[in-house]
Amino acid sequence: MTLVSEDNTETLNAPAIAQQSVEPTRKPTIMDVAAASGVSYATVSRYLNGNPHVSAKAARRIAAAVKATQYTPNNAARSLVRQRTQTVAFVVHGETDSIITDPNISTIMVTANQRLGDAGYQLVTLIADTPQACERIARLASSGFADGWILNSFHTDDALFNTFRELNVPIAISEVGYGSQSPFPTVDIDNAASSCALTKHMRDNGYRRIAYICGPDFLPCSTERLAGFRTVMGDDFDPSLVVSAADWSRGSGSAAIEQLLSRLAEGSSNRPASSLLADHHIDALMCGNDCIAVGAMQYLMSHGVRIPDDLAIAGFDDSPDAISSHPQLTTVHQPIEQFGICMADMVLDQLEGRTPQRIHMLDTTVIERESTAR
């Protein structure tokens, strides 16, 4: 049998082919490829970058040489000359690692990664959990480490945040509750409106006197959610039925409800929680988020309050907690995947010269579950 091969008689004067045994194994450069394929390195560069002005023959030889030398272009060199890194940094901000365990963050990360990957960018995640880490990241940000930045769970008073204000690089942020005030392109949900919707739902179901556990005071989204609640409650709003949780955790949820109960008790000790609630005609409880709700619920149930019979409870976020709890939680669902996609798009818009939306509000929906069933 005879194999006819079009034109592969070219020999490679490959000096780098069998170099693997040499000690430091210097990475082959574009020069090595050029030498091995007998063309100038400019031609190799053209070939590598898909420039059409490369003859078929040259292309063939270069392809062979690339394979033989196992060449891959150097990242730093390319970034330097192109003034582009082809990466977008995803900054996760938070004191503890709790923020990273947050399933929302991971989902956002994964979806953003997908979107950016399709556009030819690599998403890299950075953790800003200590002052040192923040400083490092700030330095990276102003040294062209990434072409674009996606920032999560930033506070208004954040130092890193201010670094970015002065930087003038493509950015997208989420969930800071800035609303239309944000200095950067933002994707968020309308916390006030969503809270309104949920409160309305509760009212429609007949709940009249509703207590409220607010999220951390210093966060805009906490106050916006409370504001939505207040709006719908109107004259029925009773400030004495509002307490604030220290953070978004279950623990602070139970602490908050305990505080509210002792406030209701007003010295009269040892009243059971359920009669305390009954005395004040409280028929429902709304919470800043699902975790707080679950924490409060666990506390109440372990003190003999039946949910939803004695008291209805609603959360916010539709996190996994909302489903894994017993009873399952009525809550507000937000399209998490969209956060990642929208932020990625906002960064891509800026990267590609388009003007990004200043703020993208995502739709939410009220999810009715057992915890408020009549």
Add this chain to the structure above:
Amino acid sequence: MTLVSEDNTETLNAPAIAQQSVEPTRKPTIMDVAAASGVSYATVSRYLNGNPHVSAKAARRIAAAVKATQYTPNNAARSLVRQRTQTVAFVVHGETDSIITDPNISTIMVTANQRLGDAGYQLVTLIADTPQACERIARLASSGFADGWILNSFHTDDALFNTFRELNVPIAISEVGYGSQSPFPTVDIDNAASSCALTKHMRDNGYRRIAYICGPDFLPCSTERLAGFRTVMGDDFDPSLVVSAADWSRGSGSAAIEQLLSRLAEGSSNRPASSLLADHHIDALMCGNDCIAVGAMQYLMSHGVRIPDDLAIAGFDDSPDAISSHPQLTTVHQPIEQFGICMADMVLDQLEGRTPQRIHMLDTTVIERESTAR
């Protein structure tokens, strides 16, 4: 009042000071700083890199110029000339986003980040959840994107894994269950020994006939854990009481126990689960990990089996599931934080010319909880 100033009469011929209004706002380079401070840019570079051969006066002027121009060194340029990026990549591997939600992974990430940060490196996380993403990352790996690599949850048959084999870059891996076979420096627990310890604990507590739900068959750590169990069980080991779960999830845990029960039933339909277990004198169940255990436990409890009265159950990993379940799970604890620290150290060792340990086995401890209480 008179302020005496030592020597700050120097004027800066700063051309870049008020450039902010110009359109494209070109980033200041080391040249701009040099020009503004009246020294050569080599001196600026020296100053920036802490080289002691810079006069106090020059240092002062340069410091002022740096501030005035808001200069920050360019990352790509520095990486190119230094042949170092000062970053270590953390690759999270997995088909879905479930892997990232895994609290273990986040803890490892956070601790590794801390350690590497202290050593002057920036940890960057990459998600390898699709073939395209893997390919992108493989390309980055061979183009000097990072100085070192930390790989998580890789399978033996992994394409990315093989890319790294040929790359000869600083690497550390974890949890692949390779044991001493690993081609890379590895940190892991001794799955077999840990499983032995747990099984022994069960035996010491009087449990004789123990069923076993194995983790995914294709994973070395699954089979190692099973092997440890088998060793201790000795002649009491009964292969007919072993089933495999499809993955590490709760769902496959309940599926597996259902399968085992139907095997035990052998056609005799409608026997309650508890009497089925009693007939076969099964007094305990051990599982490949906590999630599987919880899944099995939920299934059994909803079919009338009392835990631990009718059947004791033990998990593995000491994940949050082990504590949040009712009853809480007896399990094997592993020092998760150490995974991150050890992998970081292994990479640092290689980065700094030391020879890393080939394999670092972390200590585990058996944690006794309610699910096996006598």
Add this chain to the structure above:
DNA sequence: GTGAAAGCGCTAACAG
């Protein structure tokens, strides 16, 4: 279509 040459911004000898 291809090669020569000029940088991208920076570090690191090397002379002075």
Add this chain to the structure above:
DNA sequence: CTGTTAGCGCTTTCAC
């Protein structure tokens, strides 16, 4: 102590 010079590996004019 400081300036000059030569690259790091690559892209991109600009001639030919």
